[in-house]
Ligand SMILES: Nc1ncnc2c1ncn2[C@@H]1O[C@H](COP(=O)(O)OP(=O)(O)O)[C@@H](O)[C@H]1O
């Protein structure tokens with residue numbers, strides 16, 4: 001399946017901010033490599049969606065891009081991984097975190113455990129940057145507001161629900177205004193409303209020029225805004241390309257990824273001989289309009 | 303947004319508060335913030351955190367003046383009176399609670415167990431209560447109590463975050479300040495984790511009431527996940543801190559800066575300890 005998009009990713013262009021060459025990584029505590037022979041280039045002007053089955057190495061890839069591997073998370077590796085021109089092996093700990101914001105897969109893991117309010121939790125990074133107090137307050141409140149936590153600023157971070165913690169983690173990353181954001185399944189704990197809010201937030205960020213690397217199991221909401229979809233399975237890239245092109249491949253429907261309903265309907269109809277265009281619809285709206293078009297094409301017949 | 307900002311961010315010169323304190327106690331209770339901190343806005347809250355800390359030294363040293371309980375008892379009485387008048391009697395109570403076990407142990411060791419030359423006050427067989435021993439126990443307890451009440455008053459009237467900010471502003475490493483803050487959150491955090499694990503275990507049928515051996519078994523069943531979750535927490539915490547610029551070089555600021563003042567007073571308090579020390583040694 002790797003034929004889908006390797007040439008595009010292997011070439012290191014000016015706008016590639018992260019590049020992997022035959023990168024194999026094994027955690028110190030693991031016997032098997034988590035990433036195997038990864039060759040991939042992530043572009044700075046795109047929203048890259050990374051998906052695949054659980055345990056496929058998505059979070060690990062996100063951690064490499066965020067500058068957490070091979071330090072402080074230890075492990076051995078082969079090949080090279082460069083992020084923002086730095087070899088991850090030799091980059092000092094803060095150079096990547098200075099430019100890359102990150103939201104962890106488990107939001108509870110992302111707390112500093114040294115603050116007593118959500119506000120202080122968001123402000124912490126800005127204090128470390130040495131920003132003036134006024135700016136810290138303004139940015140922290142703005143970030144909390146943008147994730148719908150305006151009423152929770154004084155709440156203890158440990159007293160937040162899963163969804164609220166996830167919003168807090170996103171707020172922490174937003175407040176730092178990094179040019180690159182790595183979001184590891186940022187909606188896993190959210191209810192449908194919360195998910196919608198985060199999805200539109202990410203869309204706004206992307207439209208404003210933020211580079212986004214987004215890990216998601218459920219592709220549904222992200223396909224339409226993704227410039228590229230990378231499927232990781234057992235530490236290997238098994239598919240890579242534009243979502244609309246990639247999702248025409250029937251092999252992706254074998255259960256490795258959660259195919260969104262609109263794509264599944266499109267594929268199912270196609271199997272039954274009803275063609276709704278060459279590329280699958282990426283949203284329900286697109287599906288509906290292509291069904292309408294189909295109807296219109298048939299109407300004049302009698 | 304501006305009005306909301308004003309609602310949740312207190313004035314910067316109120317050092318009793320951190321950046322944001324919500325007034326709605328239904329969703330936020332001060333007890334959850336830190337074990338020791340008493341929310342309030344008394345003169346003691348408004349004093350510079352380092353002034354309060356600096357006052358601990360001369361007070362504690364003065365407690366050692368004389369050979370009897372007199373001086374420490376006077377300081378103690380004055381301290382309790384001051385706290386009560388300032389509507390901070392709770393701090394005196396907290397200090398008492400901290401002191402109680404130690405005082406009891408001192409009385410037992412010096413007053414009863416340890417043999418003295420003087421005639422015993424009362425004697426039941428091998429057990430005798432000794433006046434000299436009791437006096438020593440009382441003096442020692444009072445001296446320690448002076449220190450405990452001073453530290454408690456200093457630390458219970460400043461939000462940990464404000465204290466950490468004051469330290470950083472005076473050039474203390476932000477990593478040390480983090481350690482202090484994490485320490486202030488440690489007990490509530492551990493308690494919360496323990497409750498979560500306990501609830502999970504109860505739902506899986508572990509016995510948390512029942513007989514003592516049963517409860518001990520529950521305790522051991524609790525310890526392992528608590529330890530494991532704490533250890534995993536440490537690895538992830540490193541990442542969390544790194545993602546917030548923990549190891550960024552350069553100066554730190556704070557959302558709510560502590561107004562710089564009282565330097566002279568703080569130095570004077572520290573210097574005052576020297577003559578007091580001399581007094582305590584010769585008296
Ligand atoms: N910190 C770690 N230490 C050791 N092994 C890990 C660690 N994190 C993940 N792994 C292992 O790496 C594999 C891939 O995990 P992960 O990157 O989290 O995948 P995904 O995010 O796709 O579910 C899993 O087998 C997991 O057990």
Ligand SMILES: [Mg+2]
Pocket residue numbers: 058059060105184
């Ligand atoms: Mg993951």
